[in-house]
Amino acid sequence: MKLQKIDFEPIGRRGECPAGQSLLEAAHQLGVELVSLCGGKGTCHRCKVQVLAGRVSPPTENEKGTLSPQELKNGYRLACETYPLGDCKLSVPPESLTAPQRTQVEGLEVAVSPEPPVRAYHFELPPPSIEDMRADAKRVLETLYQQHRVRCCTIDLEVLRSLSPQLRSGNWQAQASIRGDEIIAIRPWPSRQLGLAVDVGTTKIAGYLLDLDSGQTLAAQGIMNPQIASGEDVISRITYIGKSSSAAARLQRLVIKALNQLVVDLCAEAEAKTKEILEIVVVGNTAMHHLLLRLPVAQLALSPFLPAVSKALDIKARDLGLRIAPGAYVHLLPNIAGFVGADHVAMLLATEVWQTGGVTLALDIGTNTEVALVSDGEIASVSCASGPAFEGAHIKDGMRAAPGAIERLRLVDDAIEYQTIGGAPPVGLCGSGILDAISQLHLAGVLDASGRMGDHPRVRTVGEQREFVLVSEEEREGWGEQEKRPAITITQNDVRELQLAKGAIRSGIQVLLDAAGHAVPEIEQVIIAGAFGSYIDVDSAITIGMLPRLPLCRFRQVGNAAGMGAKLALISQRQRVEAQRIANRVRYIELTTAPNFTQTFINATYIGYHESG
Structure with a gap:
């Protein structure tokens, strides 16, 4: 029977499935829990996936009526009606999964007195008259100095475009948000001043919505970095960019789109408006930093491994395509060298x-x-x-941290005791489970110092490779699996990757x-x-x-x-x-x-x- 390799990203689940199976059937066989409320009949339209690479069957009439022309052009398909015609790489949107992947946003808390770069000042102007014919902008700048001793030199162009009608609709009083010597927002008084802190990782992106004046965290979320579809590590992405003149722009668009969606989701959680965000701070390694700004990255991988820029940067958010307050800035912390950013x-x-x-x-x-x-x-x-490898890539039954991933594991005599994320039936191993498995096999003498796998009642040979059975086919059936699914194992190649x-x-x-x-x-x-x-x-x-x-x-x-x-x-x-x-x-x-x-x-x-x- 011909087997086809199917790779589900950004979950990191991959394996071989028989030809003739739909993408939905392949997903379920590999433990990727796609939503399928209609049981694969094509009526619920919830099993949407995006084909990133490989050939698949042409769109059905149902798909043409369900998916927009732009979605079809971008490779989106219904998994239940799409059949692979060879090896495929797919992207699974979060809404197509029955349970989300776990992402890390929590961390240590450090007390610090707020001293934000953006300050809010209430001001009130006397109505204009024939005796006072100063321009609106000049009156605002002079009034801020008179009332608060704040000297501003510039007003952001987008702010200036809405200044006159805003002053008149607000009965000549408003709130000015000032960054340095620039007015970056004029809004009704009082208005919240929010900021966004973002950690753009190679695999995941963490975002935090804060009140700039109090320092309080209002919402926090983690999402996958969509660039992962073009390379699981920084070197792969640099290589990808080197193959096409449009690749760098595409990777930048992907991360900007993800950040804009993160902004929307965080604001929805905090019951805030996106235009209330006046400042963003972004951190990431030098490759992620450069890809966000679409700076050249080839030199990062070549001696002497120099970044294009190392100092901290301040850039207008709108220049990057970020949809927050029009005058807001993005501040990027300094880089060091190589990939240390x-x-x-x-x-x-x-x-x-x-x-x-x-x-x-x-x-x-x-x-x-x-x-x-x-x-x-x-x-x-x-x-x-x-x-x-710690994200489950290049590991036979590896996956990222999602429900069903084995995250804790102990070998007791010849039995395996394990814990899965969410207490769900075991699907594969995430990074911490892989680490535990190697540790336990070494302590039990199954793996020697060189990593060679020795004999054990749970060790078997498949093809030319030895593997240790963590969860057998029979044990998976004990979880009430309706379909017979393969054993979850650690192979000799997995050990080498680790x-x-x-x-x-x-x-x-x-x-x-x-x-x-x-x-x-x-x-x-x-x-x-x-x-x-x-x-x-x-x-x-x-x-x-x-x-x-x-x-x-x-x-x-x-x-x-x-x-x-x-x-x-x-x-x-x-x-x-x-x-x-x-x-x-x-x-x-x-x-x-x-x-x-x-x-x-x-x-x-x-x-x-x-x-x-």
Whole structure:
């Protein structure tokens, strides 16, 4: 029977399905729970997917009547009526899933007094007369100085276009929102001043809606970065851009569209208006930063790995296509070098590790992992290409953190005890579950230090590859699965993928320690940030040699610290100054040029590697 490879993004679920199955049948076989209220009859129109790559059957008459011409042109189809004609890559919109993927927005909270870059001032003008024929704009500028001693030089053009009718409809009083020496909004008094903090990750985007005056968080949401359809890591996206002159513009459009939808969703949650948002702060690694601004990225992957720009930037939101207040700005925190960007600066800002004495290690674990070592008042940082394995990519039964993903796992005698997200029937493994599985198999002696899989009652050989059965076909039937579904396993290739990912992180740590002349026991504190880092079992990470062997009391998991840093920079000008100081202090180390890096990396791929600790 001919098999076709189907890849469901951004969930990260992929596998082989027999030819002749619809995309809906393939989804259900692979554990992707598409909405299908009509049972696949084509009447509920809820199983919409987008075909990103590959050939599929032509649209049916039902699809032509249900989907708009633009949707069909963009590759949208009803999964129940579409049949793959070969290998396919699909994007699944959130509304087509029965349950959403888990994204990390929570993180540590840091108290800071609001000192926003945008200030609100109430003013009242006397009605104009034949004796006072000053222009409306001039009267506003002079009145603000007279009433508040605020000297403004400019009024945003879009604000100026609506100024005259707004003053007259408001009976000559209003609220001016001033940023620096520029009036960026004129609105009725009193009006809320809101801001948006955004962490644009390689895989996920986290957004926070705040009241600029109080610093209160009104809403927070996480979504997938839609650019993932064009590459699961930064190098893949840079390669994608190099193949087409229009690719960079397309990736920028994707992220801008996602940010605009995030704005709408956050405002709906907070019962706010999008035009009330007067400031946005964005953080991300240098690649995400450059793709957002459509700056060149090829040089990021070439020695000496220089960004196009490193200083903090202030850009009109409308120039990027962001639909908030017309005069609002986007502030981007400074980058450092290579792929160490504004998100790393934001993480250091939020955790305040740069102010600590002693030796502190700080990691923001993700598809692209940044690691900083703070010692003797110095900060050194590296970027580790840990890759998408922690997101479930390149793992046979891997998936991202969604209901049914195994997130905790223990091997007790010959039995597997596991916990799934949402308590749902097991579908696959997310990053923390993969980490636990490798750790448990190593402790049980199934995996040796080289990663080779040995004998065990649950080990079997399929084709030319060994695999360890975590949940058998029979055990899945015990969950009441109506269709017979394949076992969930960890294969020998999965182990190798995990070794590469954890080896990248552990070698980065070792390079930093060697450069600073420190040994593992001297590390007094380890800060673990990032969505993946929030959910891992630290003991498992130590067992496999991804993290240094230290007492558990020295580890602190802080959630989305980069997002918290973005929030701090949003409400406090002083924090923006601190962010620039941090960026100026960081010494970037390029891993590939570090002494003996190749051997360090090879050593770090060994399971249980703790050579220097």
